[in-house]
Each structure stands twice: as C-alpha cells, then as structure tokens.
Amino acid sequence: xxxxxxxxxxxxxxxxxxxxxxxxxxxxxxxxxxxxxxxxxxxxxxxxxxxxxxxxxxxxxxxxxxxxxxxxxxxxxxxxxxxxxxxxxxxxxxxxxxxxxxxxxxxxxxxxxxxxxxxxxxxxxxxxxxxxxxxxxxxxxxxxxxxxxxxxxxxxxxxxxxxxxxxxxxxxxxxxxxxxxxxxxxxxxxxxxxxxxxxxxxxxxxxxxxxxxxxxxxxxxxxxxxxxxxxxxxxx
Amino acid sequence: xxxxxxxxxxxxxxxxxxxxxxxxxxxxxxxxxxxxxxxxxxxxxxxxxxxxxxxxxxxxxxxxxxxxxxxxxxxxxxxxxxxxxxxxxxxxxxxxxxxxxxxxxxxxxxxxxxxxxxxxxxxxxxxxxxxxxxxxxxxxxxxxxxxxxxxxxxxxxxxxxxxxxxxxxxxxxxxxxxxxxxxxxxxxxxxxxxxxxxxxxxxxxxxxxxxxxxxxxxxxxxxxxxxxxxxxxxxxxxxxxxxxxxxxxxxxxxxxxxxxxxxxxxxxxxxxxxxxxxxxxxxxxxxxxxxxxxxxxxxxxxxxxxxxxxxxxxx
Numbered sequence: 001x002x003x004x005x006x007x008x009x010x011x012x013x014x015x016x017x018x019x020x021x022x023x024x025x026x027x028x029x030x031x032x033x034x035x036x037x038x039x040x041x042x043x044x045x046x047x048x049x050x051x052x053x054x055x056x057x058x059x060x061x062x063x064x065x066x067x068x069x070x071x072x073x074x075x076x077x078x079x080x081x082x083x084x085x086x087x088x089x090x091x092x093x094x095x096x097x098x099x100x101x102x103x104x105x106x107x108x109x110x111x112x113x114x115x116x117x118x119x120x121x122x123x124x125x126x127x128x129x130x131x132x133x134x135x136x137x138x139x140x141x142x143x144x145x146x147x148x149x150x151x152x153x154x155x156x157x158x159x160x161x162x163x164x165x166x167x168x169x170x171x172x173x174x175x176x177x178x179x180x181x182x183x184x185x186x187x188x189x190x191x192x193x194x195x196x197x198x199x200x201x202x203x204x205x206x207x208x209x210x211x212x213x214x215x216x217x218x219x220x221x222x223x224x225x226x227x228x229x230x231x232x233x234x235x236x
Numbered sequence: 237x238x239x240x241x242x243x244x245x246x247x248x249x250x251x252x253x254x255x256x257x258x259x260x261x262x263x264x265x266x267x268x269x270x271x272x273x274x275x276x277x278x279x280x281x282x283x284x285x286x287x288x289x290x291x292x293x294x295x296x297x298x299x300x301x302x303x304x305x306x307x308x309x310x311x312x313x314x315x316x317x318x319x320x321x322x323x324x325x326x327x328x329x330x331x332x333x334x335x336x337x338x339x340x341x342x343x344x345x346x347x348x349x350x351x352x353x354x355x356x357x358x359x360x361x362x363x364x365x366x367x368x369x370x371x372x373x374x375x376x377x378x379x380x381x382x383x384x385x386x387x388x389x390x391x392x393x394x395x396x397x398x399x400x401x402x403x404x405x406x407x408x409x410x411x412x413x414x415x416x417x418x419x420x421x422x423x424x425x426x427x428x429x430x431x432x433x434x435x436x437x438x439x440x441x442x443x444x445x446x447x448x449x450x451x452x453x454x455x456x457x458x459x460x461x462x463x464x465x466x467x468x469x470x471x472x473x474x475x476x477x478x479x480x481x482x483x484x485x486x487x488x489x490x491x492x493x494x495x496x497x498x499x500x501x502x503x504x505x506x507x508x509x510x511x512x513x514x515x516x517x518x519x520x521x522x523x524x525x526x527x528x529x530x531x532x533x534x535x536x537x538x539x540x541x542x543x544x545x546x547x548x549x550x551x
Contacts, residue, residue, distance in 0.1 A: 006336050010322075017324055078320030082381065085284040085316075086337040087309045234287060 003088045007096025011070060012103050021104075024065050028108050031058050036115040046122045048115060052134045052204040055112075056197065059145050060174055064166035066104055067149025068159045070097040071227070076157040090231040094150060094224055101146035102139070109138055130206035137203025140216045141196060145170050147223035154227040173219075237262040237419060238283070238389065242292035245278050245443075252278045254443035255292065262388075265415040267430025268423040270440040271542050276423040277317050279440070280393050283421075284314045296389070310339075313382035317393040317423075319375055323367035327358055327377055330366060331384060338385035348384060356380040356410065372403035379410060390414060391421045396429060408433055427538050437534075441542040454537050463488065463530040464501040464513065470522030472497040482512045496525055 015021040035054040039045040071094075074080035083093060120126055145166075152166030153159075177195035180188045192198050196219075199212040238260040245253040253275040260266055270276050281287040283294050285305040294301045296308050322330055331352065335345050353359050356376045361369055366377060375395065382390055395411060396404045411433050414420060424430050430437050431451055439447040439454075447454055466475075472492045478501060479485050488502040503509050510529065517524050 003337065006333070010333055013329075014322070014324055077323075078316060078318045079322060080320075081281075081286055081316045082314070082320055083337075085286050085309055085312070085314045086334075087306045087339070088337060089306075 001092075001095075003092040004096040004099055007083075007088075007093055008099035008103060011097060011100030015066070015100070015104055024062065025104075025108055025111075028058060028062050029111050032112050033115070036112075036118075040118075046119050048119065048131060048134060049204070051112065051115060052138065055138055056141055056174065056200060059142060060167065060170050062108075063101070063105065063142060063145040064149050064152065064163045064170060067097075067101050067146055067153050067166060068163040069153065070101065070150055071153040071231070072157050072159050072162045076159075091228045094154070094228045094231060097150050097153075098143075098146055098220075098224055101149060102143050105142035105146065106139060109135060109142070127206065130204075133206045133208050134204045136208070137200050140203070140213075141200050144173075144196060144216055144219045144223075147220045147227075148173070151223040151227045151230075154230045237297065239295040240279075240283070240292070241295065243279065243282060243289050243294065244291040245275070245282060245287065246290045252443055253282070253289075256440070256443070256445050258438055258445060258448055260419060260421065262419055263417075264436055265420040265434045266422070267434030267437045268421060268440065269427060269430050269437055269538065270423075270425065272425055274425075274440045274542070275443040276425075276440055277393055280314075280391050280421070280423055284312055284391060285309055310385075311388050313385065313387035313390045315378045315382040315390075315392045315395060317397070319378040321366050321374060321377055321381075324365065326365050327362050327369075327380075330377065331380060334381045335384055340385060348386075352380045352384045355383065355413070357406075370403075372399055372406065375399060375403070375407055376410070379407070383414065387418070389419045389421070393423050394425070395422060396424070396426075404429075427535050431534060439538060439541055446541045447537070451534055455534060462503050462508075464503070464510065465498060465526070465528050465530060466501065466513070466517075466524070467496055467498045467526035468517070468522045468524050469496045470520070472499075474520055474522060475499045478513070478516065481516055482509055485509055485513070 032051055032055060036048070036051045039047070039050045071080075074083060084090070116131060148169045149162075149166040152164075152169065153162040155165055156162045173194070173196045176191050177197040180192050180195070183191060193215070199215050202209055202212050240256060240258050240260075242255045242257060243253055244251070244255050256275075256279065268276050268279070278287065282289045282301070285301050285308060289301075294308075296311060299307050299311075301308055322333070325333065328349075331349055332345070335348060340348055353362060356379050358373070358376055358380055361373055366374065369377065379392070379395070382392065392411065396407050399407060408429070411420065411422065415433065422430065422434065434451075436450055437447070437454060438445060472490060475487060475490060475497075478487060478499075484507060485501050485503045488500045490500075491498045501509075501513065510527075514527070517527075
C-alpha cells in the first residue's frame, strides 16, 4: 500500500508536470461546464442531471487519455525494469497507477462542484442525497474506466494502441445498453446487467443499491487483476 | 556469496542462457564478458528477479530467487542496460523517489542523498530535469540510483556503452571506487573495460560460460598461441626447414615483400624456442632485421573463445 501511494504520487505529479495534463483537464471542465450551463440558461433548469448524464460520455475519451501512458510508457522507456527490480510487487505497481488515475478524476470532479454551488445558490429545495449519490456514482464509474484503461495500458508499449484498446472496451460497456432494445427478452436482461450505464443510472437518480456496488467493484477488481497478470506475464 | 546454479533461460525455442554455473565471492569485481547476444543481460535480469529462469537457481547467501525474491532485490543495486530514467523528473526528485522505493527512512534521506551525490559527482546538476543532462550525467544518475540504498551487491549492465572516451574513464573510476567495498558485477562486450576494472572475468558465448578466471589465469591457460615474428632479408623459402630442425614449432605464415620477408613461427606457450631459432638463423645466410615474440593478449583469448565457437576444454 505504501508503495502504491508512492507510485500514485509520482504519476499524479508527472500528470500535472506536463501541459497535456492541463489540456485534458481543461477540456473536461469546458465540456461539463457547457452541459451544465446550457439547460440552466436555455430552459431554466437548475439541476445537475444533464451533467450527470453527459459525464459518462466524456469519460469515454477522457479516462483512456489519462491512463494510456501509465503502464505503456514505463514499458517502452524501460523504467519498468528498474521499478520491477525494486522490492515492489507488480500488484502494488498496478494499484498505484489505478489510484493515480482515480485521483486525477476526483480532482476533475472537484472542479465541477462550481456547478453544484451555483445550484445551491439558485435552488430552493435542493436534493442533497441525489448529488452525493450522483457524484459517488461518477467516481465509481471513473474507477471502472480507470481499471479498464490500466488494463489497456498494460497490453501495449505504444500509448496510442493502449488508448484505442481502452476506448474500445469502454465503448463496449457503455453502448451495450443501447443495444438492449434490439435483443430478445432473455438476452436483454443479461446485457442490461453488464452495461455500466444501467448501474450508473441508478446511482445518478440517488439510489444506492448493493447490486450496483458489487457490479462496479467486481469490474474494477477484475480489470486490475488482469493487468497484474499481464505485468507478471514476463514471468511465464 | 552468490551462487549461480544451472541457470537456463529459453525465449520460445531460442536458448539464451544454457545451464551456466559460477560462484561470486564477497567483495569480488566480476567482469561478465561476451559478444552482443551472448546472454549476459538475460543472466543479469534473472539475478535481479526481473525475469524468471526456465531452469536453475540463483542463491544469494541463504536466499534463492524463487522464495526470497524480495529480500534478494533489497540486497541488489541494479543499473539496466538502457539506463532507463524518468526524464521529466529532476535528479533530486528521481533520487527521492528511488530512496522511498528503497525504503530509506525519511530522516536519513538527506545524509544518504549527500553521500550518493558526492560519490557520483551529481552536485552541480541536482536540480536539473534529467532530460536535459548529457549522456554521461544520465549514466551517473543511473549509478546513483543503483547505489543509493548502500546495497551489498551492485549489478551494472554495460555501464559505459554509448559514452565518449572521457566519460568512460570517469565512469570507470567511479566503478573502481565502488568496487573497493562492494561485490560488483559488470557486463560488457568490451574487453579493455573489464580488464581495466575487474578482478575476475567470466566469458560467456552463446549462452554458455567458455572461460572463468583472473586476467592472468586466462592468459596462462591459453595454449598453443605463442608467436615469434621474424623479419629478414634473404631466400624466403629457407624457413620451411624450421619445423624439421626444431621440433615443436610451426610456420603459421610467410609473407614475401620486395626487400624483406616476414615469417611467423608458432609454438606452445609452455616452451621457449627463441635460442634454438637464433642458432638456426646463425647457421643460415639470411640477414635478421627483427625478431619479436608476440604476447598473447586477452583480446585474442576473447576472440578465439567467442568467434571461433570457443571450446571450454581449451582453457
């Protein structure tokens, strides 16, 4: 755990050391700001619902962009060899990278609190529960996509390839819900269950259900486990 | 201190390291010599637990790489071949990161850092980003990384490759300095390098150890390669009678030039035929211009062992 935090700190620092990090973050904030401000001014809707619905779509590009270099860069530059010969386990390295990504996402979400404050000032009977569970859902969803991104990053030495792999997996989990209507009854329930959107929609409506939590945590665990195995695969 | 037992590594069908065995004693400086692709780096990677062996074991004190990988990694400081560094960090940030990864307590970090940058001469660049440093300085940073936790064993994979001659001298001095108190393993494909700094040389070729010993032992054990160069004026064909007159010698080459000729006579290194050859020259009417014995260089030993598909029985 200590090592994971050390690696997470290093990654977060290097993210904020590069202009690309700020550009990614600014892009995220501009988009979320747009989707908050639009309904607010056009139809006078003082609500975060539109934003909560749009952030998962922004995540599809935003998170693979954050995670693409996390492992692939270490592999391509060879620093992974030094790292792996320190007394650190591969799982600690993977966890460190995961925490870094979740940390950066949390930082991005923190800035969207501006919109929350706006609503608190404008609104009268504000539903706190929904905000809390919505933000919690966004963080969880971000964690799932981060785990997927780290998995993608561990598969290739090339950042672009890593980005594309993560993107495809993330899109799969996002889009699968849109396919449900085309499927026969017995399949649709299954596909609905494995889509991230279905579980996130519960949280964004303010419903915290253990079934959704189990779903999110098992995806996170699964992808981090796979990444660790791939890191260790040099040992097979 | 370190025992390498039957260490073997296969990459798919290619056998990179083939059942090598050797021991390293505490405080020794070992030169691990071989042409590119001989299996040096692979062996070192297995010793540092980066790659698992296909077969065999590495034992450090009472620890082995299967059950005690983490403990062994704590004892070792390792500089990989390509000297990978986090280019966006400053030297200070990097060494701070390494010292944390190496579990150096925060209270000791200042003194450890001071000692390390003193040894490696990094004081003037400590706050610069690594990406802006010259190759020689980058190599020093890599070395600092390998020694910061004061390991008992230091493994350096081609520590001077790609440096200019002055930087090579500097890095060698540094390595010699380190070797005074540590067990040091250096790999190289350059003979002079290991000759300059190592007590003992292990030559590896095609995944097998073909020679193991001190510089002197390697030279001494190398038989049949003493050469006498004789430069003379006169009938060149007369030299053909040398092997008949002096048993044990052999003409290895004869070169006829306009004015003079040069013949190379070979004989085994445990005998000296110079007096007999001189007597023979006196008995003929050729005019001797030069006679010199060629000392077998370690270079030649290395060449013959690695290029001619060396045979370990010969040594």
